[in-house]
Amino acid sequence: MTTNLILAWALTAAQIMLGLAMGCAAWRMFFGPRAQDRILGLDTFYVNAMLLLLLFGIQTGRIVYFETALIIALLGFVGTVALAKFLMRGEVIE
Amino acid sequence: MTQAPDLPGWAAIFVAILVLAGAGITLIGSLGLLRLKDFYERVHAPTLGTTLGVLLIVLGSMTCFSVLESRLLIHEILIALFVTLTTPVTLMLLGRAALYRDRAAGMATIPSDDSERRPLE
Numbered sequence: 001m002t003t004n005l006i007l008a009w010a011l012t013a014a015q016i017m018l019g020l021a022m023g024c025a026a027w028r029m030f031f032g033p034r035a036q037d038r039i040l041g042l043d044t045f046y047v048n049a050m051l052l053l054l055l056f057g058i059q060t061g062r063i064v065y066f067e068t069a070l071i072i073a074l075l076g077f078v079g080t081v082a083l084a085k086f087l088m089r090g091e092v093i094e
Numbered sequence: 095m096t097q098a099p100d101l102p103g104w105a106a107i108f109v110a111i112l113v114l115a116g117a118g119i120t121l122i123g124s125l126g127l128l129r130l131k132d133f134y135e136r137v138h139a140p141t142l143g144t145t146l147g148v149l150l151i152v153l154g155s156m157t158c159f160s161v162l163e164s165r166l167l168i169h170e171i172l173i174a175l176f177v178t179l180t181t182p183v184t185l186m187l188l189g190r191a192a193l194y195r196d197r198a199a200g201m202a203t204i205p206s207d208d209s210e211r212r213p214l215e
Contacts, residue, residue, distance in 0.1 A: 003101075003102075003103040003106040003107055004098050004100065004101065004106055005098075006106065006107065006110055007098040007099075007101065007106040007107075007109060007110045008097055008098035010109075010110035010111075010113055010114050011098060011110070011113060013114060013117075014113045014114055014116070014117035014118075014151075015117075017117040017118060017120070017121045018117050018120060018121070020121055020124075021117075021120050021121045021123070021124035021125075021143065022124075024121075024124040024125055024127055024128040025124050025127060025140075027128060028127050028128060028136075034133065034192075034195070035195075036133055036188060036191060036192040036195065037133055037136065039188060040127065040133070040136060040137060040140065040188060041127065043140065043184060043185075043188075044123070044124055044127055044140040044143065047120075047140065047143055047144050047147075047148070047177065048120060048124065048143065050148075050173070050177075051116070051117070051120060051143070051147060051148065051151050054151050054152065054155050054170070054173070055113065055117070055151065057155060058099070058109065058113065058154065058155050058158045059097060059098065059099075060097070060099075061099040061158075061159075061162055063159075066155070066169065066170060066173075069173055070172060070173055070176075073173055073176050073177055073180075074176070077176075077180040077183075077184060080184045080188070081183070081184055081187055084184065084187040084188040084190075084191045085187065085191075087188075087191040087192075087194075087195060088187070088190065088191040088194055
C-alpha cells in the first residue's frame with residue numbers, strides 16, 4: 001500500500017499548493033490597485049477553488065464535488081463577465 | 095487528513111504525478127498574478143492555471159474515477175471544455191474594459207499600438 005500513501009501525500013501537497021495559490025489571488029483581490037486587478041484576482045480565485053474541489057473529489061472518491069466544481073465554473077464565468085461589462089459601461093444590462 | 099482512494103499501483107502514481115503537476119503550474123500562475131508589475135502583464139499569468147492546470151487535474155480525476163468504477167467516466171471533461179472556452183472571452187472583455195478605463199484616466203502605462211508607430215509596407 002505504499003503507492004496509496006504516495007498518492008495521499010501528493011493530494012495533500014497539491015491541496016496546500018492550491019491553497020497558497022488562492023492566497024495569492026485573494027491578496028490581489030483585496031489590495032489590487034485598480035478595479036480590473038481585483039476582478040482578475042476574483043477570476044483566478046474561483047478557478048483555484050474549483051481545482052481544489054476537484055482534488056477533494058479525488059481524495060474522497062465521491063462524485064458530489066464534481067457537481068460543485070461545475071457550478072462554480074459556470075457562475076464564476078457569468079460573474080466575471082458581468083463585472084467586466086460593468087467596468088466598461090457603468091451598467092450590466094442596457 | 096491524508097487519505098486516498100484504493101487505486102492500483104500504476105494508477106496511484108499516475109494520478110499523483112498529474113495532480114502535483116497541475117497544482118504546481120496553477121501555483122506558478124497565481125504567483126505571477128501576485129508579482130508582475132502591470133495589469134497588462136498580470137492578465138497573462140493566471141491563464142497557466144486555467145489551461146494546463148485544469149487540464150492536468152481533470153485528467154487525474156478522470157483516471158481516478160475510471161479506475162475506481164472500472165468503466166469509462168469522463169464527465170470531468172465538461173469542466174475542462176467549459177473553462178478553456180470561457181477564459182479567453184472573460185479576459186478579452188476584462189482587458190478591453192481596462193484599456194477603456196486607462197485611456198479615460200489618461201494613464202501613461204497603456205501598451206503602445208505597434209500598427210500606429212510602424213505602418214505596414
